Amino acid sequence: MEARLATSKEVKDLGKSWRAILKLRDEARKFIKFEGIGSKICSRAIYDAASNPEAKVDFVLKDKTWIWRPARSDALLTIQCQLFLIELKDEDKALWQATKSGKFSCAATYTEIRDKSSEVEWWKLLWFHLTILKHSFIGWLAVINKLSTLDTMTRWGYSDDSICVFCRNFLERRDHIFFECSFTRRIWDDMMKLCLVSNAQFILVDLMAWGSRELKGKGLRVIACKLAQWPMVYHIWLQRNAIVDEERIWTE
Template identity: 50%
Template sequence: MYWSSIFILPKKVIKAIEHHFNHYLWQGKCTGKGVIKVAWEKVCLPKREGGLGLKRVVDWNRAAILKHIWSLFTQDGSLLFPKFEVGDRKKIFLWHDHWHPDGVLYLKYGLGIIYDAASKTDARVDSVLIDKQWHWRPARSEELVSIQSKLFSIKLREEDKALWSASSSGKFSCTATWNELRTKGNEVNWWNLIWFSLNIPRHSFIGWNHIFFDCSFSERIWRNVLALCLISDPQFCWEHLVEWGSMHLKGKGLRANLCKLAWWATVYYLWFQRNALLHAGQVKTEDQILNLIKKDVKTWLSSKVCFEDSILNRALCCNWGISSASLCSRSRST
């Protein structure tokens, strides 16, 4: 990826790179044939929008090149512009730069606004400033009245400063610029159900792509897991379960984290069992799969933060074989 931050990469090169990335994600190798389960465009959406949070090479390449262009215009000693004294107001064009709340005035109001103001096309902002006070000619059009009425919302600095509009700080940021350039998706309500702070990455990845409610074997596994989570009368429909989890499994407490860990461990081991059956003819019993799920959840939570000592949390710890040492009298999370 180093070269993508230095040069404008040809489309053919970008396509080849992303092809290798996609194959490695799904097959563990960069070449060869195989099933691509999710489109690369979907994979490269942020996690909040249903993707894996990867960045498309083409978008990152554009953002990185824009950083170099921005540096040419803003860094001290740039060959493109001489260095001016502080406060001389000669850097910003009155009609062609974005300094006013209305944006670039020439683009918004057209050439006529320059004549209405009795100005010049190459005028700078300092032409309407005297001793840091605005001094415009009397407005001769509604457009000029609108422009002048918004001047008092502008805070004058000691020195002209260029701001990068894609970043809230005004400073150039490759990440913020990439976010403006990328394809946007709608936020999904289940993203933090999978990508929570204590998630087991391999489980969450499988949970992102697979869910199995399509046979009596998996249904029995799910009933046992949800019972261990103290969830009664579950509806065995993925949409209903996701909706319920998105509403009730919020915060950083034990129940929310344990339930999410248990769900994605269940998905992972059902997926693992399916592959073992299809490709190796190996079969695990329900108890064996449940023990694997419980082991992962117990091991992961036992090494994490201390949770609130409550009746509900003690019952959950008892169900999953987690030591009560994981509970404390004062919780750092709710």
């Protein structure tokens, strides 16, 4: 028996977003099962029941009554005995296999279908109980180098100018705009002094390695450094976007 996930005619009547989602119906079917006996039926039992492997439950069910032919094997007899113990209801109960409860969960389903990678050491620098999510999100994009810096935009053909909008001297790359630029480096120096840090690195890869090594525990200095880093990245990127997109300059 298959789950009902919408027919072709119904899909045409839906909006573009829903049509895109429903293209995943074949993937969704992998996660759906129906509550039943739970054991596979052998080919001999299927033959004895005068059925076939693709048959549905209604082949042997009419008006909530089982209409099996007399059993000619122990396997079929066992199946019939188990079925008579099942309470017949008006509707089948579909279970979502990605969760223990059988109920659909976006988080559990995403965990099942996403590509699994090894855990990185620096995740605790970004995601902790006092984090500000918008700051950590932009910080995460910076760490994995997915922000649309001007050097990337130029390669994509969306920009003719790839020079840093702050210093106007060097190519705008991730490490330059956040750490090497004379404008942002001065801000980082001041912030690190306030956090009583004198040995922090100013290349993002090295900064993450330093943070993973030095910023452990829940002490005041550790929390202060974590809370200071990502607002810095966030507001530098915000200022950069204001200049690029709106030609507007904010004060330090």
